[in-house]
Amino acid sequence: MNLGDFNDLEVAREVDFGMYLTSDDGDLLLPRKYIPAGTRVGDVVRVFVYRDSEDRLIATNLEPYVRVGQFAALTVRDVTPTGAFLDWGLEKDLLLPYRNLRRTLRPGERATVFVYLDDTTDRIVASAKWEWFLSDDPFPGKAGDAADLFVAEETDLGYKVIVDGTHQGLLYHNEVFKPLRLGDVHTGYVRQVRPDGKLDLSLQRPGYDEALAAADTLLAALRQAPNGTLPLGDKSEPDDIYRRLGMSKKVFKKALGSLYKQGMVQLEPEKTVLVSSK
Known part of the structure; x- marks a missing residue:
C-alpha cells in the first residue's frame, strides 16, 4: 500500500461508522461519508490513504491537492511552534515542520512545497525547501524545447519555476507579459541551459x-x-x-x-x- 497516494483496496467488513479495507499494513477505515453509493463487502474501491489526527491509517475518496512525491503551492491555515499547517484538500491539514521552513509564514499565505514521507515518523509532511528535491542529473533537453513550467517562487529577477517536475529554471520579469500565480503550470520554452545546470526560460516560442x-x-x-x-x-x-x-x-x-x-x-x-x- 502506498501511503500518501491512491490505492485499490478491498472492502473487508462494514460497521456502523464506515467500512474497513484490507491492506498489507492492516485494515483501515473508510468513513461512511466517503463510501461510494452501492459499495458492498468484497468490492474494490480506489481511495487515498493518509493518517488521521491520531496517526491512524485512514482512507478517503476525496482528491487531495497534492500527493507524496509531488510539488504544490498550498495555502497556510495555521502556524504553531511545531510548524505551519497547510490546506491540501483533506480534513486533516498537512504539516510543514518547523525544520522544513525557509522563512516565517502567515495564515492565508501560499507556499510552494514538496510532499514526502518522513523516514523517522512515517508521516506525510511537506518541505518548503523544494529545491532539495530536484534532480541532480543534467537537464535532458536543449534550447528551444517545450516544457511544463510550475511557478514556484517570485524573486527580484523573475519567477523561479520547476521544469518538467525535475529541474529549476527562471522566467525573467521583463519577459513575462501576464500575471503568474504560485502553483500555475504553463507551457514554456528553454532559452538556454546555463553552465550551473539551471535553465533560462520563456513563455513565448523562440x-x-x-x-x-x-x-x-x-x-x-x-x-x-x-x-x-x-x-x-x-x-x-x-x-x-x-x-x-x-x-x-x-x-x-x-x-x-x-x-x-x-x-x-x-x-x-x-x-x-x-x-x-x-
Missing part, C-alpha cells in the same frame, strides 16, 4: 516559430472578430494587446508584419482589418 504561432493566433482572432476587425494596431497599448491575444507587443508586431507581407491584413494605427480569407 525565434521564427514564435512569429508563426503568433500570426496563427492573430489570424484566428481576426476571423472571429466582427467584420474581421480587431481594435489593435501598432499604436495600441501593450496591456490591451496582451489582454486580447495573450502575447507581448513585440510578438504582436512580428505577427502583424507576417500577415501584412502575405497581403492578409490592412494596418491602421489602432486597428487591424482582415482583407483576405486565405
